[in-house]
Each structure stands twice: as C-alpha cells, then as structure tokens.
Amino acid sequence: MDVYDGRGNSRQLGEQIGGGGQGNVYLVESEPNKVVKIFHPDKLKERGGEFREKIELQKGMTELAEHPHIAWPRILVFDQNHNPIGYAMKRVQGVPLTKLAHAKLYERFFPDLDRIKIVEMLLRLLDVVAALHKNQVYIGDINLENIICNPQTFQPYLIDADSYQVKKDNKVYRCPVGRPEMTPIEHHQKDFQHITRTVESDLFSLAILMFQCLMIGRHPYDNIGGGNPVENLRNASFPYGKGGARPGYEGAIPKGDWYNIWSHLTYEVKGLFIQTLKDGVKQPLQRASIADWEKSLESYFHAMQKGYNTKEMKPKDPKQSQNS
Missing domain, CATH: 1.10.510.10 (Transferase(Phosphotransferase) domain 1)
Known part of the structure; x- marks a missing residue:
C-alpha cells in the first residue's frame, strides 16, 4: 500500500505492527525509524474536517514533534486521491x-x-x-x-x-x-x-x-x-x-x-x-x-x-x- 505526503511524494507501507479502534499502524519500508497510522474510514468520517486541522496543528508544535519520548504526529498522510487518511510519526518501541x-x-x-x-x-x-x-x-x-x-x-x-x-x-x-x-x-x-x-x-x-x-x-x-x-x-x-x-x-x-x-x-x-x-x-x-x-x-x-x-x-x- 502506498501513501503520500502533502507534496505528492509516495512511500510504501510495510508490515502492520499495531492496531486499535481508531486505526492501524504500519512500518514504512524505506524508513525504519518511521511508522504511519492509517485511520479506519468510519473514524475519519466521524472527525470530519477537524481531523486534518488537528494534525496540521500538531505537526507545527515543534517542541513536542521533536520530543524523543512521544510518538507525535509529524506528517499528514494522504491516499492517491489526496484525501487525508492518517499521519507519520517517529517509531518508538516498548x-x-x-x-x-x-x-x-x-x-x-x-x-x-x-x-x-x-x-x-x-x-x-x-x-x-x-x-x-x-x-x-x-x-x-x-x-x-x-x-x-x-x-x-x-x-x-x-x-x-x-x-x-x-x-x-x-x-x-x-x-x-x-x-x-x-x-x-x-x-x-x-x-x-x-x-x-x-x-x-x-x-x-x-x-x-x-x-x-x-x-x-x-x-x-x-x-x-x-x-x-x-x-x-x-x-x-x-x-x-x-x-x-x-x-x-x-x-x-x-x-x-x-x-x-x-x-x-x-x-x-x-x-x-x-x-x-x-x-x-x-x-x-x-x-x-x-x-x-x-x-x-x-x-x-x-x-x-x-x-x-x-x-x-x-x-x-x-x-x-x-x-x-
């Protein structure tokens, strides 16, 4: 599965390593220190336009985006039709x-x-x-x-x-x-x-x-x-x-x-x-x-x-x- 950033650059997702009621988390094949969370369609629908607004706000909070111990949203992720479907973050393990x-x-x-x-x-x-x-x-x-x-x-x-x-x-x-x-x-x-x-x-x-x-x-x-x-x-x-x-x-x-x-x-x-x-x-x-x-x-x-x-x-x- 391919996902895209705001400039249209694509990344291929790898193995699913987590999941829950909101969405699933995948490895990024070309970047082992990064993961992507893809939201379930019904959850995206519930959040509406606020989902994109909130992730855009969070990625601009530099101190938290760079915090070594928080998996903070860093990049808004889109599908091939440029619909926001999730976000990329630093991979943390534990x-x-x-x-x-x-x-x-x-x-x-x-x-x-x-x-x-x-x-x-x-x-x-x-x-x-x-x-x-x-x-x-x-x-x-x-x-x-x-x-x-x-x-x-x-x-x-x-x-x-x-x-x-x-x-x-x-x-x-x-x-x-x-x-x-x-x-x-x-x-x-x-x-x-x-x-x-x-x-x-x-x-x-x-x-x-x-x-x-x-x-x-x-x-x-x-x-x-x-x-x-x-x-x-x-x-x-x-x-x-x-x-x-x-x-x-x-x-x-x-x-x-x-x-x-x-x-x-x-x-x-x-x-x-x-x-x-x-x-x-x-x-x-x-x-x-x-x-x-x-x-x-x-x-x-x-x-x-x-x-x-x-x-x-x-x-x-x-x-x-x-x-x-």
Missing part, C-alpha cells in the same frame, strides 16, 4: 504498561523489574506529561495501553498522541476517547467528544495509572463487595489509608497481598494517592500536582537506593490476588 502492571505477566515481559525501576519509570513519565502540560496539551485518555516502556531502560513512551486535546487560539480540539474507570467523576456520563480536559482531569487519571503500576495491576477503586471500579470511583470508595473497612469486610482492600504492598509505600506517596483519589474525587483542585508527585517519588527513589524495600512489590499469590 511493551505496553498493561504487561508491567500485571501480577503474572510482568515477570515475563519485564524480568528485571523491581520497585525502584517502577518508580524510576514513573518519574520519567511525569517529565513527559509535564512537557505536554507546558504546551497546554492534555492527554485525556490516560490508560495502561497507550504508554509503552522499554524493558531494558525503563524509559516510557507515549503513543496515540493524535487523540490528545490541543488548542489553537479559542478553538479546542478535544480528546474524543476515554475509559470510565480512568476518568474523573466530573467527566462521567458525558460524550468524550464534548468534554474539555484540564490539568486536574489528567492528574486524576495519571494517579490511577501510577497506582496500578505500583500495585502491580490493582485498580485503586477495587474493593470487596463494593461494585465495579467505576461505581466505586463515583462513590469515592478508595479503600486504602486510615478509616477504611476492616480486612475481609465489605468495602475493604481485596484479598491478596495488596495491603502489604500499600504499606511499604512511603508516607508521602500514600498521602498523595489519598489526596487525589479520595479527597480529590469531587474536588479537582485538591489533586496532587506533577511537582508534588515528582518530589515524593524522588524521595522514595533515593530511599530505595539506600536499601529501603526495593523488593516489596510482588503479591505472595498473584493468581489469587488478580482474581479476588
């Missing part, structure tokens, strides 16, 4: 965080993983998110699948950047996708295409993702007998910290070794999770900032360098813990 934040799969895909490496990865992720926020870009659809990580260096990379919310003058190009279990309550039961994301909404979703990484896949709003994570989120049923239900009772932390993993986090890190995921559920301005997280995780990182609980991360019975 394993989705779904494999890291999983009580069994992480040993296969991240064999050298320990708690200090998770914290190192999260600190690097915070740097990338800070670069986006500096440019008034909000991710919106933050989840374990659209962040990948190099298993050797533990460097995270952000993908699916075409969905991010960007702004030019008074026009906002919104993030049209999301997941309720990762979305702050102020945006629930609304069409994602009409939601304007904010720093605070990103901070909430980011806290959930960091919790999942540190807790090896456990969602912060999982608890005993309390419904699904979306229902618990809406009820601010965060079972960790003081005042939670007694172990084994309704509303408590699920069965497994999760309490021990939680207890080995530092006081400051636990405090930021409580501040964001309990106190900040209905109070967006209460949510911990990027700077707050960087300070607490850096302290945690340095403590572990001196031998503080670097191995305390694995549930004793992963199968039981995942399915409880």
Whole structure:
C-alpha cells in the first residue's frame, strides 16, 4: 500500500505492527525509524474536517514533534486521491504498561523489574506529561495501553498522541476517547467528544495509572463487595489509608497481598494517592500536582537506593490476588 505526503511524494507501507479502534499502524519500508497510522474510514468520517486541522496543528508544535519520548504526529498522510487518511510519526518501541502492571505477566515481559525501576519509570513519565502540560496539551485518555516502556531502560513512551486535546487560539480540539474507570467523576456520563480536559482531569487519571503500576495491576477503586471500579470511583470508595473497612469486610482492600504492598509505600506517596483519589474525587483542585508527585517519588527513589524495600512489590499469590 502506498501513501503520500502533502507534496505528492509516495512511500510504501510495510508490515502492520499495531492496531486499535481508531486505526492501524504500519512500518514504512524505506524508513525504519518511521511508522504511519492509517485511520479506519468510519473514524475519519466521524472527525470530519477537524481531523486534518488537528494534525496540521500538531505537526507545527515543534517542541513536542521533536520530543524523543512521544510518538507525535509529524506528517499528514494522504491516499492517491489526496484525501487525508492518517499521519507519520517517529517509531518508538516498548511493551505496553498493561504487561508491567500485571501480577503474572510482568515477570515475563519485564524480568528485571523491581520497585525502584517502577518508580524510576514513573518519574520519567511525569517529565513527559509535564512537557505536554507546558504546551497546554492534555492527554485525556490516560490508560495502561497507550504508554509503552522499554524493558531494558525503563524509559516510557507515549503513543496515540493524535487523540490528545490541543488548542489553537479559542478553538479546542478535544480528546474524543476515554475509559470510565480512568476518568474523573466530573467527566462521567458525558460524550468524550464534548468534554474539555484540564490539568486536574489528567492528574486524576495519571494517579490511577501510577497506582496500578505500583500495585502491580490493582485498580485503586477495587474493593470487596463494593461494585465495579467505576461505581466505586463515583462513590469515592478508595479503600486504602486510615478509616477504611476492616480486612475481609465489605468495602475493604481485596484479598491478596495488596495491603502489604500499600504499606511499604512511603508516607508521602500514600498521602498523595489519598489526596487525589479520595479527597480529590469531587474536588479537582485538591489533586496532587506533577511537582508534588515528582518530589515524593524522588524521595522514595533515593530511599530505595539506600536499601529501603526495593523488593516489596510482588503479591505472595498473584493468581489469587488478580482474581479476588
């Protein structure tokens, strides 16, 4: 399959290396460090003329287009009839965080993983998110699948950047996708295409993702007998910290070794999770900032360098813990 740039120059696509609800990602045969995302026709139709406007805007955001850890749109791609069908971006390689934040799969895909490496990865992720926020870009659809990580260096990379919310003058190009279990309550039961994301909404979703990484896949709003994570989120049923239900009772932390993993986090890190995921559920301005997280995780990182609980991360019975 051939695709074309704005000047009519063609490139032949190679193997498909990824895909999802929005489109598929292909290698470029003549340029191994570049990939192209081709959108499904129905998704292009949904976006209409805004698709081309948004990609053109993004490719002009030089700081982010050149960022080494974001697969940012760089070239608008056309079919032979000069209809926009996708975009080209730098190729980044890694394993989705779904494999890291999983009580069994992480040993296969991240064999050298320990708690200090998770914290190192999260600190690097915070740097990338800070670069986006500096440019008034909000991710919106933050989840374990659209962040990948190099298993050797533990460097995270952000993908699916075409969905991010960007702004030019008074026009906002919104993030049209999301997941309720990762979305702050102020945006629930609304069409994602009409939601304007904010720093605070990103901070909430980011806290959930960091919790999942540190807790090896456990969602912060999982608890005993309390419904699904979306229902618990809406009820601010965060079972960790003081005042939670007694172990084994309704509303408590699920069965497994999760309490021990939680207890080995530092006081400051636990405090930021409580501040964001309990106190900040209905109070967006209460949510911990990027700077707050960087300070607490850096302290945690340095403590572990001196031998503080670097191995305390694995549930004793992963199968039981995942399915409880």
